[in-house]
Amino acid sequence: MTINNTLKSKVAVVIVPLPAQGHLNQLLHLSHLIAAYGIPVHYAGSTSHNRQVKLRLHGWDTESLIKIQFHDFELPPYDSPPPSVDLISFPQHLLPLFEASMHLRQPVSDLLQQLSRKFDRVIVIHDLLMAYVVQDVKLIPNGETYNFNPTSAFLIFLYSWSSIPEKEKPFQLDSKDILEGIPPEDGCGTQDMTEFSLNQMKFLGFESGWIFNTSRIIEGRYVQLLERLSTTKSQTNHFALGPFNPVNIKSESRKNRHQCLNWLDKQEKDSVIYVSFGSTTSLTDDQITELANGLERCGEKFIWVLRRADPNDIFAEADKVKKPQLHADYEERVKDRGIIVRDWAPQLEILAHTSVGGFMSHCGWNSSMESISMGVPILAWPMHSDQPKNAFLISNVLRIGVMVRDWEHRDEIVKSNTIENAVKTLMASQEGKEIKMRAANVGEAVRGSVAEGGACSSERDAFISHISR
Structure with missing residues (x-):
């Protein structure tokens, strides 16, 4: 995990998470991984959610947060109902928050403009559902975006494959690729959330790559299938950089141990x-x-x-x-x-x-x-x-x-x-x-794959080399 010091002034990374705990946490873990290479990392979110994700962080030394620059932006007032209590309770109460977060477009755009004057390249890594917020990166000649998929490669492949008409599928799958009994979409979400997600998809298409919090050890077959699909359309780099979370956890003698x-x-x-x-x-x-x-x-x-x-x-x-x-x-x-x-x-x-x-x-x-x-x-x-x-x-x-x-x-x-x-x-x-x-x-x-010389460690090195080229 070494990188030439001259790269520090060449590239900066801006992280734009969706304000829900699982999304915030994954991208803060990724921020630590990138910062460990000596690259400046800027984590852009609402004041409250930046505070939340720092407070709940586990697995890293508290001092490691110093390496990451947090940009706290205020959201406009929005209706905020309490969480529902139900047998199948899609968290519909989050939707007004997600919609309010679209107002981060301007402050994030301003941040990108500032960084574009200081660095040779500005790398934006954004949650799939924050595509609207980062759309102005297109206006920055030295800007580049990477779409973070906050779920499994398995699920992303299923969605991608099912969206292709049967007669247009570009290759045949092995019988083990899609097993019988995969749960349908019924009951997984709401119409409002589906519309919000589809609206975000409209602002994809100019990203330089897709990032997954997965490992080829776990989902190598599905990452490969996604790579095959992308070669039949436009060539998109796929980076399986997970697990983002640290895997060597020490908690023997901490003062505030739970x-x-x-x-x-x-x-x-x-x-x-x-x-x-x-x-x-x-x-x-x-x-x-x-x-x-x-x-x-x-x-x-x-x-x-x-x-x-x-x-x-x-x-x-x-x-x-x-x-x-x-x-x-x-x-x-x-x-x-x-x-x-x-x-x-x-x-x-x-x-x-x-x-x-x-x-x-x-x-x-x-x-x-x-x-x-x-x-x-x-x-x-x-x-x-x-x-x-x-x-x-x-x-x-x-x-x-x-x-x-x-x-x-x-x-x-x-x-x-x-x-x-x-x-x-x-x-x-x-x-x-x-x-x-x-x-x-x-x-x-x-x-083992995240240890020095392991497959995941090598893929992380390749990603850093790619954005620092």
């Missing part, structure tokens, strides 16, 4: 299920009861992060979110083998802990990559958006997980016996042993 990590230190290897459904989902009270009963009855140890979805501004709107409740004596009943975390959990450190043997997850791509890179198998419980297809990739394609919620029955409460059986399958069956072994092998291979 209490759940101290509890994990006392547990046996691979004995604990970590349960967390991300920042955009709120379980109903009935579903919380079923999950509580399932975890109690399964007999396994667990850490359960029990919290509602984030409001649009986690600082100014915290009182909009009613905290979920458990039965009065539940925590007392499970205290010998389970703990409840109600604040923000240090997920990377939890997944990296040797006591953790499984992750019950919504299968957001940020969480999925963190789990895969740590070699932790997944109990897949998708909620919305890309998550059903990510869950299918994990459980059916990579075979490193167990499906808890069948997407076909997404309108039904997942019963405690279903939860109990899924946990037992992973933690106490021959099938579970094989899943755990596959997950551990994939995790080891991924971690």
Whole structure:
């Protein structure tokens, strides 16, 4: 990871994330990776969301943030409803925030103009859903954009392939490329969000490349298929630079170490299920009861992060979110083998802990990559958006997980016996042993690939060389 010092004055990178936790976090991880090459990195977002992503960052030294220059922009006032609580709750409350974020176009444009006078080249890496905001890079002669796809290459390929009429498909797929049973789009989103996304797509087409938070170890076949598709249209570079998150996590003796990590230190290897459904989902009270009963009855140890979805501004709107409740004596009943975390959990450190043997997850791509890179198998419980297809990739394609919620029955409460059986399958069956072994092998291979001389390390070097040419 060396780079000629003269490049520092030649190129600057501007990161433009979508203001949702999983998107913010992935691009802050990528910012650290790029900054480690000595390239100036500018992270452009709203004041509140820049504060949020810094506060919740795990896996990096706090001092590493000094290498990244944050540009805090104010958003105009917007209607901000509280997160909904529903069985299938697409986070519709985020849409007004996303629309308000389109007003970042002018301040981001001004920033690009300023940097274009100081550097030979300005590289803009933007979330797929922030294409409108960065469109003025076309006006800068030394500007270049790269589209960050915040989900799996598997999902992007499925979308791309299905959009091509049957008679116009440029090549044949192998029978294993698209397996039977892939969940349909039904229930994954709302019409409003689909329209917002399609509007963003109108501003794509002039990017110099696509960036994925994935590894060719995990999704090499689907990255290759996307590359083949791009050669049949216009040549676009594809960079699989993941995992963006650090893979060597040290948390032994930090002063402010989270209490759940101290509890994990006392547990046996691979004995604990970590349960967390991300920042955009709120379980109903009935579903919380079923999950509580399932975890109690399964007999396994667990850490359960029990919290509602984030409001649009986690600082100014915290009182909009009613905290979920458990039965009065539940925590007392499970205290010998389970703990409840109600604040923000240090997920990377939890997944990296040797006591953790499984992750019950919504299968957001940020969480999925963190789990895969740590070699932790997944109990897949998708909620919305890309998550059903990510869950299918994990459980059916990579075979490193167990499906808890069948997407076909997404309108039904997942019963405690279903939860109990899924946990037992992973933690106490021959099938579970094989899943755990596959997950551990994939995790080891991924971690090896980011080491000096590994495949991912080489691809990162190639990307840096490309933007610094």
